[in-house]
Amino acid sequence: MPFTSLGLSPALLRAVSARAYLAPTAIQAAAIPAVLQGRDVLASAQTGSGKTAAFALPLLQLLQQAPSEKPRRLRLLVLVPTRELAAQVGGEIRSLGQHLPQALKVAVVFGGVSINPQMMNLRGGADIVVATPGRLLDLADHNAVVLSGVAALVLDEADRLLDLGFADELSRILALLPAQRQNLFFSATFPPAVQALAQRLLREPVHIDAPAEAEGEPDITQRAIAVDPGRRTQLLRHLITQNAWRRVLVFVATKHAAEIVADKLRKARIYAEPFHGELSQGKRTQVLADFKASRLKVVVATDVASRGIDIAQLPVVVNYDLPRSAQDYIHRIGRTGRAGESGLAVSFVSADTETHFRLIEKRQGVSLPLEQVEGFEPQQAAISPPVESAAPSTGGVKGKRPSKKDKLRTAAAVADSAKDA
Template sequence: MPFSALGLSPALVQAATALGFATPTPIQEAAIPAILRGADVVGSAQTGSGKTAAFALPLLQRLQAGAAHTPRRVRALVLVPTRELAAQVGEVVRSLGQHLAQPPKVAVVFGGVSINPQMMALRGGADVVVATPGRLLDLVEHNALKLSAVQLLVLDEADRLLDLGFADELNRVLALLPAQRQNLFFSATFPTAVQSLAEGLLHEPVRVTVPDTPGSAPAIVQRAIAVDASRRTQLLRHLVQQHQWSRVLVFVATQYAAEHVAEKLYKAGIFATPFHGGLSQGARKQVLQEFKDERWQVVLTTDLAARGIDIAQLPAVVNYDLPRSAVDYVHRIGRTGRAGEAGVAVSFVSADTEAHWRLIEKRQHLALPREQIAGFEPTEVPPEAAPASTGGIKGKRPSKKDKLRAAAAAAQAAAGQD
């Protein structure tokens, strides 16, 4: 089915073609007509499926259908959880909009940088604002923009917005919006919290779910390699050199690990650099651009890069440290195998993370063989019993009931000794 069959204007069909969208993806084919009708939409599809264009194209057409506003008023608001995703969504909307007879003014705002240039950019208003919730509220408080004219609200990566603790800020933003508006929720996963939010905000929404099928799922080869924790850096260097990956995104648990492992690899002759929230916005933007330009071979990152980072033809992703949750695993490996390209996702599994890896496998319906690489065979053995503290792994902390039962058992034991 061509884009022209979805009800888009010739200008937007041309815009989609110019950006390399030959035919609509399943999420675009299902969501675009519903959005054009003015329906609330909940869109769920795997990462890399074209969700941004699925809401950006009809959003632009609906704005063009309205009368021109002078001064400009914010009529479309896109909320995202991270700076990187804000920049990426803003770039897509601008690129698609430049083909229109009256290109909309798109403002991209996020925290971590000075607010003054963003306030200057908003002088004269904007048609579309792509924002992180905190900075958006800052700008409202500075009277740099008003949200009373918003006709269309998009929550992109809705689950991450709540997961990152934006719930209070999100509620404050929602209170500033008109009651009559169109709402669009898009994400790769929809946990209970997001479903509850959707039920409270959306009016008879059209639910668009594109399941992972052999024909639509990214071509990602998933591997699990058993290795001692102390030898992961050496194994990573071996794999990069053996497979001659032009670029590889490596996920670690902490900013310190990103810095430390990057330094080890760089000293070993591999062009590696860290990427994490501790870097300035300018430094993060520079690292991403240089990585896209293949000036860095390896980027060590925290989960900051697990979503909203679109790097074309990225051949490999490595989980140096396992993600805390199965949902994060999906988003991490989704950085490769995008837009029909093949990719590989490697996870290092050590003795002390074996139980957590089995949990991820269970929740993702996986059963991967534990590979062993010659020269890196593990020598450590899994602990016989799980420790009382699990180091912050989601789903493995003792619950309040578990703690109460343990306290009651201890009290009974003490009473019996008396």
């Protein structure tokens, strides 16, 4: 199915061609006609599925059909969970709309930076705002943005928005929006909170469950390496040096761990930087720019970076700390093996985290042998296959009762990510 069959305008088809999109992805083919019809949409869309274009293209076309206003009135609001995703989505919307006969103003707003430049940018209004919830409410409180004219609302990464504790902010924002509007929910998973919100807000939505493109399945080699917790940094340094890895994204559980691991790597003359919610926006932007340009070899990140960051040709992802859930594992390793490239995902597994890792495997439907690296063989209790029982351990997987460790990890992740608002 070509893009020309979806009902898009010549200007948008030109933008699609300029971005070298050969054919619509599954989510684009299903969502674009529905959005053009003015329907509400509830879509399951994984990272890298092309969901931004799936909602941006038809909504840009609908905005073009309405007469322009002076000052500009906010008509399209896109809510996202993190600063990086806000910048990415805003940039893609601008790119897709660059050939439109009627220029549209896109404003990207998020916390962690001064509010004054964002308020100045919103003088005269904006047609489209891409925002994190907390900063949008700050701007509304300053009368810098008016939400009463919004014609379409997009919740991008809806599960992540609610998972990061934005439920109260979302409720306040929804109260400021007009009752009559088009609603689009895009989410990788549909936990009860997302389902409840969708049932409350969506009107006879089109349900879309876009499977991964068969020809687009990422080529990611997954490895699990047994190692004692105290030797993970040494093993990481060894693997980077031994395998001559050019760029590595390392995931840890807390911002403190990100700082410590990055510092130890730098002392070993491996250029590394931490990446977490406590950093200033300027620092985070610089770290990502250096990483993308290969001026930086290693970024040690909390899960604030697990979604919404597209790093071309990233060869390796390392789970220094295991993620809380199988879904988070998928999002982490999905940072590599993109756009037809092959990638490698390595997980460090210790005696006390093996049960959790096996549950992540089970949720994915895969089974990985636990490797040992010479010189780093674990000395703690021997790692052995988990024993099935009538009451299996939950290991903190989402949807099950979390352990104390899982609750601490969750609290740390929320504290890191809340800075993005």
